[in-house]
Amino acid sequence: MCREPLAIGERAWSCAQGHSFDVAREGYANLLVTHQRRTREPGDSAEMLQHRRAFLDGGWYAPLAEHLRTNYARAGASVLDAGCGEGYYTRDWPGEVWAVDIARPAVRMAARRSASRDKHYAVASVYDLPVIDASIGVVVSVFAPLHSPEFERVLEPGGVVVTVTPGPEHLAGLKAALFATPEAHPDTGPFEREGAATALVPTGSTTRIRYDIDLPTPAAIADLVGMTPYAWYVDGATREAVAATGSLSTPVDFLVSAYGLR
Numbered sequence: 506m507c508r509e510p511l512a513i514g515e516r517a518w519s520c521a522q523g524h525s526f527d528v529a530r531e532g533y534a535n536l537l538v539t540h541q542r543r544t545r546e547p548g549d550s551a552e553m554l555q556h557r558r559a560f561l562d563g564g565w566y567a568p569l570a571e572h573l574r575t576n577y578a579r580a581g582a583s584v585l586d587a588g589c590g591e592g593y594y595t596r597d598w599p600g601e602v603w604a605v606d607i608a609r610p611a612v613r614m615a616a617r618r619s620a621s622r623d624k625h626y627a628v629a630s631v632y633d634l635p636v637i638d639a640s641i642g643v644v645v646s647v648f649a650p651l652h653s654p655e656f657e658r659v660l661e662p663g664g665v666v667v668t669v670t671p672g673p674e675h676l677a678g679l680k681a682a683l684f685a686t687p688e689a690h691p692d693t694g695p696f697e698r699e700g701a702a703t704a705l706v707p708t709g710s711t712t713r714i715r716y717d718i719d720l721p722t723p724a725a726i727a728d729l730v731g732m733t734p735y736a737w738y739v740d741g742a743t744r745e746a747v748a749a750t751g752s753l754s755t756p757v758d759f760l761v762s763a764y765g766l767r
Contacts, residue, residue, distance in 0.1 A: 506538060510637060513625065533616040533626035535609065536635045548608025554591055556731030558614065561593045563725060565718050569669065569759050570594050572714060573645065577667050577763075582642030585659065587631045588649020591615050595645055596624065603636070605629040606649075634659055643667065651695050653703035657766060666705055666764040670695050672713055678755025679729060682747045683739050694762030705764035712761040720753045729753075 509520040518534045519525040526534045537547075549557075560566075570593065578584070578598040586595040589604035592615030596602075601623045606612050609628045616626040629635050632652045636659040644656050647669040656666045671690040680687035694711045696703045720726050727748040730736060736744070747753070 511635075518627075529613070529616070531613050531616040532619070533612045533628065535612075535628040536605075537607065537609075537628045537630060546609065548606060549590070549611055550608075551610040553732055553736055554608070554611050554614055556728045556736075558591050558593075560725070560728040560732050561591075563728075565720075565729075566593075566757070568716065569647075569714055569757075569761075572712070572761065573647070573667065573669070574598055577643055577645065577665065579643060582664075583640060583661075584643045584645065585634070585636060585641045586645045586647075587634065587656070588646055589615055589626070590647075590649070592619060592624075592626070594647050596621075601625070603627075603641075605631070605634065607631070631655060653696060653701075653705055657704050660766060662766065664765065665708060668695055668760075668762045668764070670760050670762070672715060672758030672760045674715060674756045675758040676729075676733070676755050677758075678753060679733075679735075679747070682750075682753065683730075683735055683743060690758075692760075694760055694764075696762070696764055703764075704767050706767050708763045708765045713758070714761060715756055715758040717754060717756050720755075721751075723748045723751055726750070726753045 506524050507522045509522050511518040511520050517525045517527050526536055528534050573594055584598060584602045586602055586604035589606045590611050592604060596619055603625050604615060605627050607630050612626045612628045631650050634655045638658055639661045641659045642661055642664045644660060644666040660666060673689045673692045675690055691698060696705050730744050
């Protein structure tokens with residue numbers, strides 16, 4: 506609201522100008538101001554988040570989580586998980602992690618499961634991050650809205666922005682079951698694509714992580730469908746019919762890209 510630093514307390518986060526944000530019993534603060542809300546409860550719904558947690562708890566994306574932790578969890582670096590969802594990818598990283606999401610149910614779930622005092626969660630928008638300029642060593646964005654001007658603003662010199670976006674074959678088996686003419690995802694990182702206006706530049710080649718998964722139960726299939734954007738625009742009868750088949754084989758395909766300041 507005033508761009509002054511917040512002091513992090515057990516009961517409230519507050520600044521010298523007198524702005525104060527209560528800490529919920531789960532341990533997070535809501536920093537989303539009124540003009541940043543387009544709806545009463547923006548972001549992913551509680552139902553979608555429950556599907557995502559159940560699917561991720563099944564370990565289906567564990568190779569991606571391990572790749573991120575192994576390659577980007579830097580000792581002593583301040584980490585920002587921008588669009589953290591329910592906190593799966595950075596919950597076990599060493600050191601301090603500052604994690605934000607516009608969906609309050611997501612932040613509540615993330616904070617409730619975290620047992621570490623150096624993991625801090627807040628409801629906030631990636632389009633207006635409540636983060637001090639040039640203060641973050643590693644920005645992580647996994648299947649989340651990308652806003653490079655904000656990433657550039659908060660990134661410290663020598664820092665890195667890590668994005669995870671769908672690869673060309675991501676969920677091809679699921680899409681074939683849902684759509685008559687499924688489309689492939691791009692084969693490049695998000696800030697290398699035509700029309701991407703950014704001061705971020707690649708720090709190396711994009712890593713592609715691709716493997717096949719075999720979902721053995723209707724519940725696992727329903728969780729996958731329910732956690733994706735397809736839950737928003739594929740009709741319920743189609744989703745239920747796909748889950749009722751009882752098994753689904755599909756590739757998962759991730760593009761992990763790293764960027765730094767020019």
